[in-house]
Amino acid sequence: MEPEKILNISVDCVVFGYDINTKSLNVLLIKRFLEREEEVLVNDYVLTGYHVYQKETLDETATRVLKELTGLTDQYKKQFKAFGNPDRLTNEKDLIWIRNEGFNSRTITIAYYFLLKTDDVDLKNNKYQAKWFPVNDLPELGFDHEKIILEAYEDLKTKCLSEPIIFKLLPDKFTINEVQDLYQSILGIEIDNRNFRRKLIKKKYIIALDEKQVGVSKRPAQLYMFSLDLYEKMFKKNYLINI
Template identity: 70%
Template sequence: MKAEIIPNISVDCVIFGFDNTTKSLNVLLIERYLKLKDSEIPAVNDYVLRGFHTLDNETIDETANRVLKELTGLDHLYKKQFKVFGDPNRLMNEKDIIWAQHEHFNQRTITIAYYILLPTDVIQIEVNQYKPKWFPVNQLPELGFDHRKIINEAYADLKEKVLYKPIVFELLADKFTIKDLQDAYEAILGVEIDNRNFRRKLITKKYIIALDEKQVGVSKKPSQLYMFSKDVYQKIYKESYLISI
């Protein structure tokens, strides 16, 4: 028997990616475009998060995994369910009403929101059927639905959690420099961090393992590479451990 969608329950995923070239925290969005018959001007032309209605034979987590697989091609990414958005007016502006009518979905839709963390270069957006685009989190385009609010709340939660959970490492390659790590923290928190103090604090952390490797293919003096050990972190620290930067 074919699975049916639950018309008023959906999952939206805020995919955060750290670009180690531009040193920016980005959000992955897809274009929402609709041109009605007998009109040269599009009725809807903006960007949204990628989401799906939940199927009646799957859990909410499985819906989120389906979104991620279709948009990134990847499994087993870090994801966090952070809030439910159920305002009865959340899909009631003019463009959203037009879109809902055209797509035949329920305007009283409740969405369960997740955010996901990854380095931007691990996904190939150029070959994705949805043609997603990365946008800096502080330079977002016009957004549909209540997706600006969802992104803002996801970002606020990320900025809080990054201070006491080792989730920043999800945004980096498996091997990274101390400067890469500092850049990621600065991009998330929107602050400048003192180089020497940061390095002095971080290299004493037992869960950051120095490797017998250095950068390759760089024009300047290659820097020492490190890796994050989740096993060491979990053995030493409790959930409430504050990561001092």
């Protein structure tokens, strides 16, 4: 028996993934399709999400939704905003979908975003017809999900400048150029290569490895890793007021 749902509270998950080959920051979306008597009523994409169960926390709902979509758990996640505009689900095709699914048209959703590597998700047999889309080239979206994605993206831009969350999007071993490419992809700007490299390799939590790239046609680059332990030791929270 399925747990009891809270019918007007849901969680929606913006799943960001970085493709290191195309240097693209992507969003994982699922197909929304409804056909009746050979007439297509709804055909677009949406974020993955679901109702909150009575006996679970919001974080537990978000983790459950991500696992059902990707099979992954223990990924970086952040709850960033609640969306409760009375008109958020009143588009004609959204109302058709809501009536078909028996959803509450006055649903408040709590939005999270997750960070992961695109290669970690196997989409071949995904029952939701999930697909990666570049964050700057989104398809037609249902509900208010474009707004949710764009607000998540803005939050990610701010967050990545103050915390080392971008390493959640990179392989465990990476080059300096790959870090720079990721920052440029997220922020949408060009970064001076020499200045960026000099600053990054001075960080004690960026550890140079005795390894270089393999399987590349050009000159193999030095590999590095991020040490969360060193980072946390260096940036202990200080609750004293500095005057």
